[in-house]
Amino acid sequence: MIHEKNKKLLKVYIHTFGCQMNEADSELIAASFKKRNFEITQDLKEADAAVLNTCTVRQLAEDKAISMIGRLRKWKKLKPSRKIIVAGCAVEKLGNKSILRKFPFVNLTIGAKSINKFDAALNDIIGKATKPKLLTETNLFNSPITAYITVMRGCSLKCSYCIVPSVRGEAKDIAPDKIIKEVKMKIKNGARELVLLGQTVNSYSSIYKGERINFTDLLEIISKIEGVKRIRFMSPHPLFFKESFFKLFKQNTKIARHIHLPAQSGSDRILKLMKRGYTKKRYLDIIGALRKADKDTSVSTDFIVGYPGETEKDFNETLKLAKEGKFSFAFCFKYSPRMEKDCKREDLIPKEILKKRLDILLETIKLNSKEIFNSRIGKIEEVLIEDKNYGRSSANFKVKINKLFKPGELQKARIVKNEKNTLHGKAVI
Ligand code: 5AD
Numbered sequence: 001m002i003h004e005k006n007k008k009l010l011k012v013y014i015h016t017f018g019c020q021m022n023e024a025d026s027e028l029i030a031a032s033f034k035k036r037n038f039e040i041t042q043d044l045k046e047a048d049a050a051v052l053n054t055c056t057v058r059q060l061a062e063d064k065a066i067s068m069i070g071r072l073r074k075w076k077k078l079k080p081s082r083k084i085i086v087a088g089c090a091v092e093k094l095g096n097k098s099i100l101r102k103f104p105f106v107n108l109t110i111g112a113k114s115i116n117k118f119d120a121a122l123n124d125i126i127g128k129a130t131k132p133k134l135l136t137e138t139n140l141f142n143s144p145i146t147a148y149i150t151v152m153r154g155c156s157l158k159c160s161y162c163i164v165p166s167v168r169g170e171a172k173d174i175a176p177d178k179i180i181k182e183v184k185m186k187i188k189n190g191a192r193e194l195v196l197l198g199q200t201v202n203s204y205s206s207i208y209k210g211e212r213i214n215f216t217d218l219l220e221i222i223s224k225i226e227g228v229k230r231i232r233f234m235s236p237h238p239l240f241f242k243e244s245f246f247k248l249f250k251q252n253t254k255i256a257r258h259i260h261l262p263a264q265s266g267s268d269r270i271l272k273l274m275k276r277g278y279t280k281k282r283y284l285d286i287i288g289a290l291r292k293a294d295k296d297t298s299v300s301t302d303f304i305v306g307y308p309g310e311t312e313k314d315f316n317e318t319l320k321l322a323k324e325g326k327f328s329f330a331f332c333f334k335y336s337p338r339m340e341k342d343c344k345r346e347d348l349i350p351k352e353i354l355k356k357r358l359d360i361l362l363e364t365i366k367l368n369s370k371e372i373f374n375s376r377i378g379k380i381e382e383v384l385i386e387d388k389n390y391g392r393s394s395a396n397f398k399v400k401i402n403k404l405f406k407p408g409e410l411q412k413a414r415i416v417k418n419e420k421n422t423l424h425g426k427a428v429i
């Protein structure tokens, strides 16, 4: 028998499409491989196994994932012992059978809802784990000082454009004890900043020590854990902001001074069609309250242009919000029909108009964002060092400081210039 030590170290290539939820799931996937004596590689050529963690939020994301599965056919032919695993949302949408029928060389398919069964599924195609879980579950993909913590899975809202509820299922909150255990482990492994993840993360509600707690309570509990220097979260939904949150945000500066709050549209008529449950005014009131609690809070957002039936007037409302919101950045997308019935709608916006609106919105965001970056000049940013003189500020700006520090240190810097969306600052002692 080959001694454990002499066993050849195998390599796994993991490609993640889409959002942070998927990245967090890829960390679990990576941990399962590490337990089986695998190393993570960024080079497909040298890999013995490949995992594609797929996304289906827009057609483009789905198409990219599917075409990459196709490209793996050759890769496997070169070395037939190689294993191919397809995971994530596209598996839920298209179905295991349909993927295996189209790509019979795939060894395993596992949907986003079954990610907790991933480890067991690997037993069949790779073999049993040889190392304990605790040693392997670490912050694998992000900067070593930042760790993702999934606090809820799925989504129970029914926004009309969104496929997430159907591929990830109803919202399920993870028990606080489990979250706390994971935070402690990731802190022990070097994390100093946490990103709490959930599709509607601020709708969090669970039982802790026999009592019901909400998202604000969860933030407070986590901020008291030793070693936690900063907490971010993604993505909150305008429907679930409570007064208690604004109060905690004001007093507890471990909560990052940045919020990513998807607006989707600035037109009340479109927001209603999208079933978002808020108006443009309510949206602006929320970010206003955050900026009242701390005037230096930065806000970023998501917009969808060309929702079916969107008129020039609706689009102009979105442009207005893009200016009024003073966003540090925004992800802007063309509407992409996800359900078959939506592909046939008569009020679909023509391609050329989609492109035109997207270009105009992107330009508006770019100009505004430049102003926001420049407005930080002269201000003091609190930077969590990632490497040498580089880190991210609490308001989520990339910052370079004029001195070297250790990773994980918090350092204040006075900003002197903005260069290509990186702020440069002088250390404040
Ligand atoms: N078309 C275009 N963009 C979409 N998003 C979600 N569904 C769609 C869709 N069908 C965008 C939203 C969301 C982000 C993650 O993706 O802006 O906030």
Ligand code: SF4
Pocket: 155, 156, 157, 158, 159, 162, 163, 164, 165, 199, 200, 237
């Ligand atoms: Fe989709 Fe987000 Fe709406 Fe949930 S809240 S349905 S994930 S857009």
